[in-house]
Amino acid sequence: MPDTIPAPALPVGHYGYDQVDRAFLADRVEQFRDQVARRIAGTLSEDEFKPLRLMNGLYLQLHAYMLRIAVPYGVLDSRQLRELAHIARTYDRDYGHFTTRQNLQFNWIKLEDTPDILARLADVDMHAIQTSGNCIRNVTCDQFAGAAQDELVDPRVHAEILRQWSTLHPEFTFLPRKFKIAISGSPNDRVAARFHDIGLVAKPAPDGGTQFDVFVGGGMGRTPIVGVHLRDDLPEEDLLAYLEAMVRVYNEYGRRDNIYKARIKILVQALGTEGYRQKVDAEFAAMNRARYRLPPETVAAIRARFGTPDLHAPDDAAAQLDRARRADPAFDRWVRTNTNPHRAPGYISAVISLKPAGGIPGDATSAQMDLIADLADRYAFGEIRVTHMQNLVLGHVRQDELYAVWQALRGADLAAANIGLIGDIIACPGLDYCSLANARSIPIAQKLSARFASPELQETIGPIEIKISGCINACGHHHAGHIGILGVDKKGEEYFQLTLGGSPGSDASVGQILGPALPEDATVDAIARLVDAYLVHRTGGERFLDTYRRLGAALFKDAVYATA
Amino acid sequence: MPLLENGRLVPDIWTILDEEAPFPATGPVIVPLSRLEEGLARAPGEKLGVAIPQDAEIDTLRTVLPRLSLVAVTFPIFRDGRAFSQARALREHLHFTGEIRATGKPLPDQYEFLLRCGVSTVDLPPGSDPEVWARAHTRFRTAYQPSVLGERAEGVTLRRVL
Ligand code: HEM
Ligand code: SF4
Numbered sequence: 001m002p003d004t005i006p007a008p009a010l011p012v013g014h015y016g017y018d019q020v021d022r023a024f025l026a027d028r029v030e031q032f033r034d035q036v037a038r039r040i041a042g043t044l045s046e047d048e049f050k051p052l053r054l055m056n057g058l059y060l061q062l063h064a065y066m067l068r069i070a071v072p073y074g075v076l077d078s079r080q081l082r083e084l085a086h087i088a089r090t091y092d093r094d095y096g097h098f099t100t101r102q103n104l105q106f107n108w109i110k111l112e113d114t115p116d117i118l119a120r121l122a123d124v125d126m127h128a129i130q131t132s133g134n135c136i137r138n139v140t141c142d143q144f145a146g147a148a149q150d151e152l153v154d155p156r157v158h159a160e161i162l163r164q165w166s167t168l169h170p171e172f173t174f175l176p177r178k179f180k181i182a183i184s185g186s187p188n189d190r191v192a193a194r195f196h197d198i199g200l201v202a203k204p205a206p207d208g209g210t211q212f213d214v215f216v217g218g219g220m221g222r223t224p225i226v227g228v229h230l231r232d233d234l235p236e237e238d239l240l241a242y243l244e245a246m247v248r249v250y251n252e253y254g255r256r257d258n259i260y261k262a263r264i265k266i267l268v269q270a271l272g273t274e275g276y277r278q279k280v281d282a283e284f285a286a287m288n289r290a291r292y293r294l295p296p297e298t299v300a301a302i303r304a305r306f307g308t309p310d311l312h313a314p315d316d317a318a319a320q321l322d323r324a325r326r327a328d329p330a331f332d333r334w335v336r337t338n339t340n341p342h343r344a345p346g347y348i349s350a351v352i353s354l355k356p357a358g359g360i361p362g363d364a365t366s367a368q369m370d371l372i373a374d375l376a377d378r379y380a381f382g383e384i385r386v387t388h389m390q391n392l393v394l395g396h397v398r399q400d401e402l403y404a405v406w407q408a409l410r411g412a413d414l415a416a417a418n419i420g421l422i423g424d425i426i427a428c429p430g431l432d433y434c435s436l437a438n439a440r441s442i443p444i445a446q447k448l449s450a451r452f453a454s455p456e457l458q459e460t461i462g463p464i465e466i467k468i469s470g471c472i473n474a475c476g477h478h479h480a481g482h483i484g485i486l487g488v489d490k491k492g493e494e495y496f497q498l499t500l501g502g503s504p505g506s507d508a509s510v511g512q513i514l515g516p517a518l519p520e521d522a523t524v525d526a527i528a529r530l531v532d533a534y535l536v537h538r539t540g541g542e543r544f545l546d547t548y549r550r551l552g553a554a555l556f557k558d559a560v561y562a563t564a
Numbered sequence: 565m566p567l568l569e570n571g572r573l574v575p576d577i578w579t580i581l582d583e584e585a586p587f588p589a590t591g592p593v594i595v596p597l598s599r600l601e602e603g604l605a606r607a608p609g610e611k612l613g614v615a616i617p618q619d620a621e622i623d624t625l626r627t628v629l630p631r632l633s634l635v636a637v638t639f640p641i642f643r644d645g646r647a648f649s650q651a652r653a654l655r656e657h658l659h660f661t662g663e664i665r666a667t668g669k670p671l672p673d674q675y676e677f678l679l680r681c682g683v684s685t686v687d688l689p690p691g692s693d694p695e696v697w698a699r700a701h702t703r704f705r706t707a708y709q710p711s712v713l714g715e716r717a718e719g720v721t722l723r724r725v726l
Contacts, residue, residue: 020706020718020723023705023706024704024705024706027703027704027705028704030703031673031703034699051642051643051671051673052673055673134643134645161722164708164709164722164723165708165709165722166709167708167709168676168677168704168707168708169709170648170676170677170678170679170680170681170707170709170711171645171648171649171652171677171681172645172648173645173674173677174642174643174644174645174648174674175645240709248649248652251645251646251648251649252646252649256644256646286656286657287656287657288656291710291714292710295720297720298720298721298722300720301719301720301721302721302722
């Protein structure tokens with residue numbers, strides 16, 4: 001018998017660190033400890049310290065430091081989530097905020113605590129590297145990766161490859177502006193690939209391997225643009241080489257004279273798709289391709305560091321779920337709205353809504369995090385995913401155990417049946433936290449979700465995405481909202497401008513401004529009237545967005561402004 | 565200004581000319597890009613370097629590169645990362661083997677990046693503590709991507725041993 005030492009279990013759904021990765025992270029924590037010590041001692045000025053703290057995800061907000069922690073491709077394990085809960089309890093105000101880029105933020109952090117927090121994070125293989133600054137940020141991914149029925153390729157191994165490749169990249173850490181990559185492996189775009197600096201869609205190649213669709217130059221902010229399609233046949237072995245070429249062209253030619261024109265979208269628009277493609281192709285042809293080649297052995301070695309779930313459901317799992325649904329209408333509704341079909345028989349993916357009626361979208365208390373970590377251990381292979389809609393997902397739940405999961409969630413105010421519905425709102429931090437804000441986004445979200453709290457009403461209204469930003473930087477993705485809400489400042493008063501018709505998905509579009517901005521106290525009513533107008537005019541199974549696309553803005557304009 | 569190579573201070577043999585200064589009779593000089601022709605007109609035995617601005621196209625140096633012993637790239641502010649790409653293009657596209665010198669205001673925390681993009685020496689900005697730079701040089705033992713230094717890969721992983 002070979003005397004092999006049993007390998008420690010690898011985390012399901014994400015790359016498992018080894019000793020080399022841990023040593024790297026420890027070096028990084030020590031580097032930052034040294035920098036904080038120099039800052040506190042006064043040998044580093046705030047000016048000099050700022051870029052260093054930003055490289056470690058530490059922002060100075062309106063009232064305190066905010067620490068943004070990377071959740072690579074949105075996948076956490078239960079041990080990590082428990083550590084986040086612990087940090088929230090010990091160093092913050094007992095809660096954390098899950099973000100639209102699948103990360104987690106703590107809003108009330110003390111500078112002197114940050115080295116210890118980063119060390120604690122490093123203990124569970126987490127960090128805050130490149131969650132800020134003009135570098136390649138955390139790569140985002142489909143929240144149903146590796147589980148969804150409609151998926152062609154599990155994109156997380158490639159997301160991990162991109163995470164590693166972009167970590168302290170020597171050439172691309174001081175780009176003209178921040179750089180965001182999203183990757184999906186499903187034809188149904190759940191990552192907003194066309195609203196990213198680079199969007200990748202993995203699919204099977206004719207030779208049986210993997211190849212990628214490449215989108216470039218999408219983004220929100222003051223100049224919302226839907227990304228252009230660069231190519232549909234990027235072979236896996238050229239993934240890194242081609243991205244090197246794409247980002248290098250941007251590093252060389254992207255504008256640096258005006259931060260509002262510095263994203264790659266502006267460069268792609270200025271050069272034209274063809275012009276940009278030519279430059280990338282020239283770079284690609286000139287570079288040392290062998291050096292940047294991604295061999296299949298490397299992909300396999302990284303894949304081998306991912307734990308995989310051992311999926312075995314009892315034969316009657318589906319039947320048991322059916323029985324539970326028939327017996328409990330509230331559960332039945334939640335299953336309709338908060339689950340996604342799984343590729344394996346007897347399994348299902350469950351979405352935990354962080355959008356309770358009247359709550360702050362994306363916030364979770366430490367007690368909730370602990371509970372979800374326990375549920376993940378018990379029912380979902382210890383794996384938790386963060387969605388770009390600021391909810392959480394248990395990816396692999398046995399159908400016969402879903403009822404128990406739901407009951408536990410309900411006891412912790414985590415079972416709002418509103419995924420994809422009007423209560424599932426994205427809101428940026430806004431004036432409650434952010435020094436750039438014109439207006440408070442969070443209270444509008446709270447009022448809307450309270451107004452539309454009834455699950456029956458939400459289901460009747462059907463799929464609709466409301467997204468709120470407190471200023472034109474569009475952190476709340478309002479441009480991509482079926483209904484977008486943008487905070488503007490009118491002579492010191494908070495006003496809100498409505499946009500209609502945006503969409504983040506495969507049918508990506510940028511919302512159009514409906515009319516003059518509304519005062520805060522009129523905004524929620526105006527949205528209620530928009531929804532009423534939709535309910536009157538929709539036909540068949542039309543979503544709000546479809547009705548808007550079919551009938552145009554006039555009717556909605558009347559609904560909002562006729563009575564105003 | 566103090567010159568750093570491999571994390572250590574080294575003597576600087578180069579004379580740096582601005583737009584007007586006269587050429588010394590002999591000895592290595594670094595000329596601004598606008599005076600490259602003048603520099604090339606010197607005796608072929610004299611070592612010549614050129615200082616390029618951060619928006620210069622590296623490809624324009626292709627034909628003169630065999631005559632150059634040094635190219636100085638610059639960081640007018642540390643956030644302007646174009647010189648990283650210039651250095652890498654010099655090494656990777658034009659196979660330049662001479663000295664690449666970083667000037668301007670890079671941060672010590674960028675030292676490893678500079679080296680991995682092909683920079684060989686750093687003209688330390690005023691007020692720099694060479695100790696901090698030296699420490700930055702030994703901080704990390706691993707990188708996660710190939711570079712022009714061609715470091716050894718660790719097995720089949722993406723990791724490189726620094
Ligand atoms: C203190 C001020 C700010 C706060 C509190 C803030 C907050 C946020 C948050 C929470 C996210 C999701 C982040 C993540 O998960 O990584 C985000 C993303 C984003 N932020 Fe900000 N942000 C601030 C400033 C800015 C500024 C100055 C800009 C632009 C000039 C900006 C543009 C964006 C955009 C465009 C996104 C994501 C949307 C996208 O590009 O796809 N933010 N921001
Ligand atoms: S959209 Fe504006 S207000 Fe909201 S977080 Fe971003 S910068 Fe702040």
